[in-house]
Amino acid sequence: xxxxxxxxxxxxxxxxxxxxxxxxxxxxxxxxxxxxxxxxxxxxxxxxxxxxxxxxxxxxxxxxxxxxxxxxxxxxxxxxxxxxxxxxxxxxxxxxxxxxxxxxxxxxxxxxxxxxxxxxxxxxxxxxxxxxxxxxxxxxxxxxxxxxxxxxxxxxxxxxxxxxxxxxxxxxxxxxxxxxxxxxxxxxxxxxxxxxxxxxxxxxxxxxxxxxxxxxxxxxxxxxxxxxxxxxxxxxxxxxxxxxxxxxxxxxxxxxxxxxxxxxxxxxxxxxxxxxxxxxxxxxxxxxxxxxxxxxxxxxxxxxxxxxxxxxxxxxxxxxxxxxxxxxxxxxxxxxxxxxxxxxxxxxxxxxxxxxxxxxxxxxxxx
Numbered sequence: 053x054x055x056x057x058x059x060x061x062x063x064x065x066x067x068x069x070x071x072x073x074x075x076x077x078x079x080x081x082x083x084x085x086x087x088x089x090x091x092x093x094x095x096x097x098x099x100x101x102x103x104x105x106x107x108x109x110x111x112x113x114x115x116x117x118x119x120x121x122x123x124x125x126x127x128x129x130x131x132x133x134x135x136x137x138x139x140x141x142x143x144x145x146x147x148x149x150x151x152x153x154x155x156x157x158x159x160x161x162x163x164x165x166x167x168x169x170x171x172x173x174x175x176x177x178x179x180x181x182x183x184x185x186x187x188x189x190x191x192x193x194x195x196x197x198x199x200x201x202x203x204x205x206x207x208x209x210x211x212x213x214x215x216x217x218x219x220x221x222x223x224x225x226x227x228x229x230x231x232x233x234x235x236x237x238x239x240x241x242x243x244x245x246x247x248x249x250x251x252x253x254x255x256x257x258x259x260x261x262x263x264x265x266x267x268x269x270x271x272x273x274x275x276x277x278x279x280x281x282x283x284x285x286x287x288x289x290x291x292x293x294x295x296x297x298x299x300x301x302x303x304x305x306x307x308x309x310x311x312x313x314x315x316x317x318x319x320x321x322x323x324x325x326x327x328x329x330x331x332x333x334x335x336x337x338x339x340x341x342x343x344x345x346x347x348x349x350x351x352x353x354x355x356x357x358x359x360x361x362x363x364x365x366x367x368x369x370x371x372x373x374x375x376x377x378x379x380x381x382x383x384x385x386x387x388x389x390x391x392x393x394x395x396x397x398x399x400x401x402x403x404x405x406x407x408x409x410x411x412x413x414x415x416x417x418x419x
Contacts, residue, residue: 099128099166100153102181105215107207110183116197119190121183123211124175125149128158129166138221139169139408140237140245142208144228145334146326148181149173156397157227163401164225168409174211176204176233178333185329193329194276200340201229205236209244223247223408227393228365229334232341235373239344243351249404251357252393255343255373258366264296265339272332285328290319296364299389346377354379355407357400359392361385380407 103125110121126149131138141152141164152158152173160167175181177199185196212218224245226234231253238248239255254261268289275285294316307315346354356374358367360383367383374381382403388395 100126105211112199112203118183123207124181126173128171131170137169139171140221140224141173142226142230142233143176144230146331149175174208178330180330186327198336201232201236201337205233205240221245225249227251235343238352245352248352248354252390254365254369256369257341260366265335267292269335272328286323290323294319297390299361299363346373356381359384362390364390
């Protein structure tokens with residue numbers, strides 16, 4: 053065997069050189085392992101961190117524009133290598149993405165199971181987090197343009213495709229107004245989501261729905277004309293909304309008349325945290341809800357969940373839609389009205405898990 057100089061002269065690395073080269077390769081590999089996740093959706097940031105997608109001047113279907121439009125969102129879980137396990141979860145009326153996690157709808161073995169799915173909780177337009185009357189620097193208050201549920205969904209599609217680099221979803225799940233967005237996803241972007249789960253929602257409002265939402269909207273509009281209208285408007289809105297989210301049977305069983313003042317005071321206190329202009333714009337979006345007619349040929353499977361005694365969102369349109377689309381449905385009969393998604397949460401979770409997991413989707417590898 054020759055000496056080290058002979059090896060170097062002939063182009064063969066010495067043992068020390070080989071060791072150094074392997075060490076550098078190890079360093080490079082470690083750096084790649086650390087840095088690469090920063091460029092992938094769902095990684096590189098803490099679960100549930102609020103982020104914003106800048107959509108620029110966003111055109112609405114009524115011809116107006118939301119200036120400097122921003123869409124808030126949070127991600128939970130990990131996107132699998134096949135990019136087939138993404139689930140979108142839009143917010144309900146006046147709700148925020150933070151609420152979906154805080155109330156236990158997102159997490160391991162929850163309604164949106166982060167042990168299996170990469171969950172994107174998105175703040176719908178007008179909710180006080182995304183672009184809204186209460187947040188706009190140039191279109192504040194009543195000058196903020198009206199928008200529709202379809203506009204909400206278009207903004208979300210832009211978030212997914214242009215900012216998160218996704219070309220499909222495993223599912224869209226939504227509760228109440230979030231479920232209306234789920235219906236609209238099936239209509240506006242057929243095939244983008246493989247499965248759609250609207251919960252306590254409607255594709256087309258009935259006259260009964262419109263009566264409730266009109267009463268709430270008029271309470272807000274009337275408040276704007278009075279010197280102390282903000283307080284009066286919230287009190288009226290609280291009474292209407294409290295009545296509609298349950299039903300007479302529930303209140304008869306659960307809330308004796310002596311507890312009525314505390315019930316109403318609790319709702320008034322809860323509504324104090326919401327901006328009435330934001331609430332009004334989202335109400336108007338809900339009242340414009342008129343998704344396309346259902347089609348059995350549409351590629352997205354649909355699972356509709358309703359409460360038979362829902363007074364806020366009549367279940368008939370959703371059930372008819374599911375029947376025409378040859379989808380599945382679940383009617384809840386626990387007597388909680390619109391808030392059945394809270395009272396019968398475990399039944400809903402189990403049914404949704406069975407529906408979503410029916411297709412063999414690979415969960416992300418655990419670390």
